[in-house]
Amino acid sequence: MNADMAPFVLSIQLAAMTLAVLLVIGLPLAWWLAMTKSPYKPIIEAINALPLVLPPTVLGFYLLVFLGPQGWAGQMWTALFGQPLTFTFTGLVVASCIYSLPFVVQPLQGAFERLDRRTVEASLTLGASWPRTFLRVVLPQARHGLLTACVLGFAHTIGEFGVVLMVGGNIPGETQVLSIAIYEHVEALDYAAAGSMSMMLVVLSFLGLLPLYTKSRKRRRLLREVTA
Amino acid sequence: MRGVCVQATLQQGMFKLDVKAGFTAGGVTAILGGSGAGKSTLLRLIAGLEKAKRGQVVVNDEPWLDTAQKLFVPPQRRSVGFMFQDYALFDHMSVAANIAYGLKGPHKERERAVELWLACMQLDKLGARSPETLSGGQRQRVALARALATDPSVLLMDEPFSAIDGHLKSTLIDDLRDVVRDQQRTVLMVTHNVSEARAIADNIGVMAGGRLVRLGGADEVFDDPRAYEAALMIGWQNLLPVVWVSGNRLGGAWGALDLDRPASLDAAWIGIRPERIRIEAEPGTGLPSTVKAVREFGPIREIECVLGNGARLIVHKAWDAPVPAPGTRVGVVLPAEHVRPLVEGRSTLLADQMVAPCSTQKEALA
Numbered sequence: 001m002n003a004d005m006a007p008f009v010l011s012i013q014l015a016a017m018t019l020a021v022l023l024v025i026g027l028p029l030a031w032w033l034a035m036t037k038s039p040y041k042p043i044i045e046a047i048n049a050l051p052l053v054l055p056p057t058v059l060g061f062y063l064l065v066f067l068g069p070q071g072w073a074g075q076m077w078t079a080l081f082g083q084p085l086t087f088t089f090t091g092l093v094v095a096s097c098i099y100s101l102p103f104v105v106q107p108l109q110g111a112f113e114r115l116d117r118r119t120v121e122a123s124l125t126l127g128a129s130w131p132r133t134f135l136r137v138v139l140p141q142a143r144h145g146l147l148t149a150c151v152l153g154f155a156h157t158i159g160e161f162g163v164v165l166m167v168g169g170n171i172p173g174e175t176q177v178l179s180i181a182i183y184e185h186v187e188a189l190d191y192a193a194a195g196s197m198s199m200m201l202v203v204l205s206f207l208g209l210l211p212l213y214t215k216s217r218k219r220r221r222l223l224r225e226v227t228a
Numbered sequence: 229m230r231g232v233c234v235q236a237t238l239q240q241g242m243f244k245l246d247v248k249a250g251f252t253a254g255g256v257t258a259i260l261g262g263s264g265a266g267k268s269t270l271l272r273l274i275a276g277l278e279k280a281k282r283g284q285v286v287v288n289d290e291p292w293l294d295t296a297q298k299l300f301v302p303p304q305r306r307s308v309g310f311m312f313q314d315y316a317l318f319d320h321m322s323v324a325a326n327i328a329y330g331l332k333g334p335h336k337e338r339e340r341a342v343e344l345w346l347a348c349m350q351l352d353k354l355g356a357r358s359p360e361t362l363s364g365g366q367r368q369r370v371a372l373a374r375a376l377a378t379d380p381s382v383l384l385m386d387e388p389f390s391a392i393d394g395h396l397k398s399t400l401i402d403d404l405r406d407v408v409r410d411q412q413r414t415v416l417m418v419t420h421n422v423s424e425a426r427a428i429a430d431n432i433g434v435m436a437g438g439r440l441v442r443l444g445g446a447d448e449v450f451d452d453p454r455a456y457e458a459a460l461m462i463g464w465q466n467l468l469p470v471v472w473v474s475g476n477r478l479g480g481a482w483g484a485l486d487l488d489r490p491a492s493l494d495a496a497w498i499g500i501r502p503e504r505i506r507i508e509a510e511p512g513t514g515l516p517s518t519v520k521a522v523r524e525f526g527p528i529r530e531i532e533c534v535l536g537n538g539a540r541l542i543v544h545k546a547w548d549a550p551v552p553a554p555g556t557r558v559g560v561v562l563p564a565e566h567v568r569p570l571v572e573g574r575s576t577l578l579a580d581q582m583v584a585p586c587s588t589q590k591e592a593l594a
Binding site for chain 1: 306
């Protein structure tokens, strides 16, 4: 593979894996947050929103400590799978999931909160199971929120730098994603390579965001709420 | 027992629902009540959308809820059709897909069933449309078809006519009555509108303060509401508080009168329909009062009389009957056979005895 393409492919792989994991975690979490009357809801919401405000280096530092060979999560992982989490691709996926969680959960939660709950109850009284109700009634009504969550989760992972650098380091082919490769090229004063890679990132992010801002007012409103 | 049997209590914050009632199979029962009376909560309890703290729900001898035995059948496994106030149609699906949603079996059969329902509800040619593009009446028919297509044991309707304009309403009420009568459905319909209830229901239930205070045949309930709240709900205006009861005689600050039977000690009010009251020109007969106003309402005249203690009585007379002029002192006669003693439904245990008991409840659960 072209040396310049490896970080690009790695970034796409990282974003796709992160998004897949985040949808599995984010859909039930967002549903719970939207429906619950639990007194713990504000606490969970605040924790979920932390990555929005914390500097990536702070988040990266804590992740490095927890996921590293001395941290309890890192030790548990090494005991289970025989290899460390830090400075590996898997470690990057775990860190990215935590870093991008609010970008997936918040649009989904907003969409679920706006849902007409009577339609969910109607589906149940018509004999549909919960999974069927979720697939045929909830998700179609929350499709704008789902698309927003996918695009933001994916694009945000592609664009991250600080957390990736702290947890993954800069190992070509393993943890050297696009943003890190650009930084390295700039440090080596190879502005031409940095420029072409930066352009790749700009085009990729633009193409990802474009569908969000076309046509749908609902999606735009969700987006404004998340990015506000 | 065939039909719906509910004996349950449910607490939601400050609100408490406490209902014991048997609704017979194969007829329309309208549940009347003001807002906050617990009508919708009762329907949601039967459908399994609310959980009772304590109690039982048995439909056609099949237990759906029994807290003593920790039995709770979830809504998706109850044979229930629920028509929501705003219909809760799936706007992201076509009309046909809405009706087909609860249907089971091979694709061909489902398709045929949907066609039959579309024809039955006069929705032919609208199957492919989105429900969002339909009129209020059409949306209501889609909701009804969707709820009935699964052939439920009981159809629950929450204010089905609240979103319909006046002139369309009477046609829709007739249509709905025909559909449920033809198919001999057991229907519970919640409404706050007395004329809707009168037009469609075989039985009337009245709820107040989370309790069912009266349940019976429609004519019977309108003739004798038995509970003060039921009388208020069905629009009785002539209600006088009872302070003392002695044998056949009862009375209050407004005076006293004799009934044709011993009065119940629980009687807290008496009520009488306005067309049953007689006005005598001689103030010595009946309760002395003064005519305050005479109003014309098409074929009837309404005479407002004020008793000695300031209590008001409304009397209806035919438009061509002689009526006294305002200011005249008259005697108002409340004929004993038409006077109805009323209990305070929400505070007395008597109310529970006035609704049909679930006699075979124990056997059904055994």
